[in-house]
Amino acid sequence: MKRRVFISHLGSTLDLPTTDERWKRWRPNVSLGLFPDFQPSRIELFTSRRFEKLTDRVIADLAEVAPSTEVVPHLHEPRDPWNFEEVFGKLYEWAQAYPFDLENEEYFINITTGTHVAQICLFLLTESRHLPGQLLQLSPPRKAPPEGEMPAGFYNLIDLDLSKYDSLAERFVQERKDADTFLKSGIQTRNQRFNDLIQEIEQVAIHSDAPLLLAGPTGAGKTSLARRIYDLKKQRNQVAGAFIEVNCSTLRGDTAMSTLFGHKKGAYTGASTARDGLLRSADEGVLFLDEIGELGLDEQAMLLRAIEDKRFLPVGSDIEVVSDFQLITGTNRDLVRQVAEGSFRADLFARINIWLFELPGIRDRVEDLEPNMEFELESASRRRGRQISFNKEGRETFLKFALDPGSSWTGNFRDLNAAIYRLSTLAGNRRIGRELVENEMLRLQRLWAAEGKETSRRDRQDRDDENLLLAYLGEERMLQIDPFDQVQLAEVIRVCERSRNMSDAGRKLFAVSRTQRKTSNDTDRVRKYLGKYGLTWDDFR
Numbered sequence: 001m002k003r004r005v006f007i008s009h010l011g012s013t014l015d016l017p018t019t020d021e022r023w024k025r026w027r028p029n030v031s032l033g034l035f036p037d038f039q040p041s042r043i044e045l046f047t048s049r050r051f052e053k054l055t056d057r058v059i060a061d062l063a064e065v066a067p068s069t070e071v072v073p074h075l076h077e078p079r080d081p082w083n084f085e086e087v088f089g090k091l092y093e094w095a096q097a098y099p100f101d102l103e104n105e106e107y108f109i110n111i112t113t114g115t116h117v118a119q120i121c122l123f124l125l126t127e128s129r130h131l132p133g134q135l136l137q138l139s140p141p142r143k144a145p146p147e148g149e150m151p152a153g154f155y156n157l158i159d160l161d162l163s164k165y166d167s168l169a170e171r172f173v174q175e176r177k178d179a180d181t182f183l184k185s186g187i188q189t190r191n192q193r194f195n196d197l198i199q200e201i202e203q204v205a206i207h208s209d210a211p212l213l214l215a216g217p218t219g220a221g222k223t224s225l226a227r228r229i230y231d232l233k234k235q236r237n238q239v240a241g242a243f244i245e246v247n248c249s250t251l252r253g254d255t256a257m258s259t260l261f262g263h264k265k266g267a268y269t270g271a272s273t274a275r276d277g278l279l280r281s282a283d284e285g286v287l288f289l290d291e292i293g294e295l296g297l298d299e300q301a302m303l304l305r306a307i308e309d310k311r312f313l314p315v316g317s318d319i320e321v322v323s324d325f326q327l328i329t330g331t332n333r334d335l336v337r338q339v340a341e342g343s344f345r346a347d348l349f350a351r352i353n354i355w356l357f358e359l360p361g362i363r364d365r366v367e368d369l370e371p372n373m374e375f376e377l378e379s380a381s382r383r384r385g386r387q388i389s390f391n392k393e394g395r396e397t398f399l400k401f402a403l404d405p406g407s408s409w410t411g412n413f414r415d416l417n418a419a420i421y422r423l424s425t426l427a428g429n430r431r432i433g434r435e436l437v438e439n440e441m442l443r444l445q446r447l448w449a450a451e452g453k454e455t456s457r458r459d460r461q462d463r464d465d466e467n468l469l470l471a472y473l474g475e476e477r478m479l480q481i482d483p484f485d486q487v488q489l490a491e492v493i494r495v496c497e498r499s500r501n502m503s504d505a506g507r508k509l510f511a512v513s514r515t516q517r518k519t520s521n522d523t524d525r526v527r528k529y530l531g532k533y534g535l536t537w538d539d540f541r
Contacts, residue, residue, distance in 0.1 A: 002106045003041035006032055007122075007131065009076070009114030010047040015058050022061070026140040026151040028112045029058050033066025034152035040069050041105075044098075046076035046114070065150065081115050088121045095130045107133030108157070127160055135160065182235075183228045187375045190367040194360060204355050205229045206236065211307065211327040211352045215335075216359030219412030222330040223290055225359070229328060230286040239326065241285025244278050249294040256299055261306075263315035277314060279306055282325035292352070293333035293344060304348045327352065340479055362409040362416065369402045372413060376420035388424045394433040398423075401441050408448045419444060465490040472539060481533070489533060492526075496540045502526050 008029055015027045022030075032040055043062070047055045059071045074094065078086045100107070109126050111119045125131045135158035141151045181188070183198050183205075204212065212229070214222040223245065230243040251259055258268075262277025279287060289295070295303070306312040307327055311320045329352050338344035362369065381388045390398065401407055402416070409415050419440055423432045426439075468490050469478045481489065492509060499505035506522020507514070514520040530536060 002104055004039065005105050005107050005133075006040045006043045006110055006136070007107060007133070008032070008043060008045055008110035008112075009118055010045055010051055010055055010058065011113035012048075012051055012054065014113055015054060022057075023150055026153050027058070027061075028110070028138045028153075030061045030065065030150075031138060031152050032110070033062045033069050034150055035155060038155060039066060040108075042070045042072060045071055045073050046118075047073050048075065048077050082117055084117050084121070087115075087117050088124070091118070091121050091125060092130060095125055100132055102132060107131065108136040109133050110136045110138065112136070112138040134158065182232055183225065185224065185228065185375065187368075187371050189365070189371055191360070191365040194365055194368065197357060197359070201225070201229070201357055202232070205232055206238070208355065209238075209326045210354045211329065212355045212357065213352050214328065214330045214357055214359060216332065217361045217412055218332050219414030220332075220359040220361050221413055222359060223288070226286070226288040226290075226328045226330065230288075233286070233326075239285050241283050241325065242281060243286050243288065244282040244325075245288045245290065246278055247290045249291045251295065251299070256296060257302070258315050260299060261302055261312050261314050262321070264317040266316065268316065271316070275314075277321075279303075279312065279325065280314075280321055280323045283323040285325055286328060287325045288328045288330065290330040291332070292329040293331045293335055293338055297343070297345065300345045300348045304345065304351060307348075307351055341483060342479075343483060362412040366403055369416065370399060372416055373398070373402070373420060376417055377424065380420065380424035384424070386429070388427065389431055390437075391431040391433050394431070394437045397434050397437045398432075398440075401437070407444070410448050410451050415444065415447075468493055472535060473533065477534065492529065493535075493540075496526070496530075496537070502537045 011028050015029050062071055078090055109122050109131050111122050126135055137156045140153045145151050183202055233239045260278055262275045262280055263271050265274045310324045311322045335344055335349055339346045339349050377388055423436055423440055426436055495508050496505045502523045506526045510522050
């Protein structure tokens, strides 16, 4: 038989009193010696100098009821017994130094006595096997023992092997699956990368209130996901306020600051009434700022303070407003590049980039086209109150087109949703057939072709401007110039390259304004403009 070793805290309240009345009371540590079938060989007792008299009494009483039991006191004196970190650290150090002999001894960790903090620490150390034993819980007798008998009470061993509780474990697994499915709007997606991403987002959404940054192309589902994150937190009573959403690309001019932070009455011309602003409306809720890369630098500075301090000044007010919200941001831009260019604050980016999730576009999730198509058909059926579906030929034609590498889906799932909406509308009371699908295919192809031309033109112009400036200025000097000025400077350089001399370049660049002047020195104007960026006419030879 292995020796039984008990690890326990002295009960500064439960192990009292020290008078003769003590034999009529249930005292947990003394009761350890009262179970004939569960006698300890040794008790490792955590105690304190403050309770030296009580410790001596408990040891003496144990010697009387269980003479063969050895009691080894250990001083455990954290400065603050309710400081979890300190208590855990001291118990952890004790466990690391203790000479456990698993071959000859079995260990039982008593969590009946000690502060709640100490009990939790013992539980965690036992669960992690730093204390290699079983948890022990003692309880008093249900009724008073017969006259002359000591109250032993009861003991229970707590089994930490959760594998024995399959139904309990399955419940938690199912709960997590439900959360994943909830974030995906109930769509059984097949792309492993996306499913892994959703699982990580679910974990973060439930256990963190730090800002989340959802990156990805337009139409990848950032807005829908942000709302589902809010709904999930709302279900779990983690937020009490509203979901407030704004697309920062719609915020322009003087109204941007007022829209976000509010204003007081009379703050500016036209401010006839006070306005709370979206940040205040999001108090105790979630604020979703989509396309945050479009936000102006002044608004960025105000937002940074609102995130860090949970307070800000409405426009025209000298009284701060408090608003405690969780921030979710979305972007389809390269914010790292914007930081380098100076159009996005580095400190704000660091604050919102704690949790970054890159949502893949539809071309990176082609296996999810079909389940998303089915989801949109079901949604259309609910809206119209009747079943909407493809016939066999229509379905095969649409899926073949959708999966074709030549189908660009530039608007991602937004394009897919719109296509199913149009098809379900045009089908009327019929099933969606091949003819309707082919018409929709032509519509999408025209849309993508137009978008492709515009995007190609913009990209080509951007690349040309960038290459031109890099050639004349170098990367370091180019990044010190605002994007607004980069466009103008690139065009000036093109004119200079095509001109015979500086005077010729001036006549082309100032063709309108020079006619409105009595005298004009176009050459000097070009020289000064180029000099502003460290360029001379010799650079163009």
